[in-house]
Amino acid sequence: MAGPDLNQLTWFQIVAEERSFTKAAARIGVAQSTLSHAIRQLETRLGIRLLTRTTRSVAPTAAGERLLQTIMPRLAEIEQEIESLTSMRDRPAGSIRLTLSDHALDSVVWPKLKPVLAAYPEIKVELILDSTFRNIVEERFDAGVRLGESVEKDMIAVRIGPDWRLVAVASPGYLAERGRPVHPKDLVAHTCINMRHESAGSLYAWEFEKDGQALRVRVDGQVAFNNSYAMIDAAVSGLGIAYVPEDIVAANLASGRLELVLDDWSPTFDGYFLYYPSRRQNLAAFQIIVDALRDRTA
Structure with a gap:
């Protein structure tokens, strides 16, 4: 049997805080009937009553109080982490992993990267030096640096150095x-x-x-x-x-x-190119690295 989903647990917490289905539904932005149905589904899945309902108020049962004590700190932690991740879209912070050769590092990447790291102390960069052609998706690299002729056609490629x-x-x-x-x-x-x-x-x-x-x-x-x-x-x-x-x-x-x-x-x-799988959902920190490395001599 499938367990409760995150929405049901979050909505249960809000109902318990508001002590009212009407107020909780308004706070969430859903119909009261939708909220009531979701809480009934949660209670059915758990096989236990979580809320005591009267004509005037709603209050958690003993089991409901126990569940609240369990989920509240975890839901708060999840919310904080999501806020942190969302802020990373716009704030230059986070870790970037690159695979590249020693020559690419010394001749192109490192001279351009040093001032960026000094200007943005919250950006962390891990540079893996090798001459192999890594699968950057499977090996969890954010990007790689290789000669233009070696970059796969399905990758986004940005020239970072001259021929x-x-x-x-x-x-x-x-x-x-x-x-x-x-x-x-x-x-x-x-x-x-x-x-x-x-x-x-x-x-x-x-x-x-x-x-x-x-x-x-x-x-x-x-x-x-x-x-x-x-x-x-x-x-x-x-x-x-x-x-x-x-x-x-x-x-x-x-x-x-x-x-x-x-x-x-x-x-x-062909000179060196920075390559990566997609332009979508790249962190602000990654975009700063791309812009700093981009070759502007042409």
Whole structure:
């Protein structure tokens, strides 16, 4: 048998407070007959009389008083929580969970996010760093950050950063010893620093393009990472050629610790996008994060 619903319990409490079906019905905004029927249904479901009715007043029975003592604090708690949730629609507060790569965090997200967190101390952000393609709905993420080409078509996508290049780099010492590749196919004869895509479970096939010709090269080497910064350190240490985002290797190129190879074959990739399932019912805090990250350089 189905238990009493929340409306019946709430209406019972109001009748007990008002000591009158007429006043309670006016307070709730329903017909008195509707209210009386709901209370009778509640008593029938519980199998016990909750109210003593006279021609002049209504009063809770002993069982009714016991039920009131049980439900009143819980109904008040529910009401307070609903008010709190409702206020979060308009007040920038709450927790936001994002999944993104280390490069996306450092190059785009974190520089834009820091001033937002300072300005809105009631906004909490959890940033999960990985290179996998998470199911943000099943894993309860509010949004994810990935390259534009990787975002599923049924997601809302907001560009948050410019397009960028992957570039092949190696230390001067490595190039002096092993020579400089002039074509992507030359990489099969070199020691390369691999990147493993956790979601695919395989090593990344390096993507190149020149004059409309696209190539994918599977390389081999002594080490593999799932982190671009570790790949850069390995390249600086002379362990091989790495294929990494150009912006995070710029300082090493400027200092001469690393050198570009196959520069004319390095393609441009879609920049990072913030993606999420729906525009409906997003908290004010989430909208502030979206607006702060949005790319406005175009």
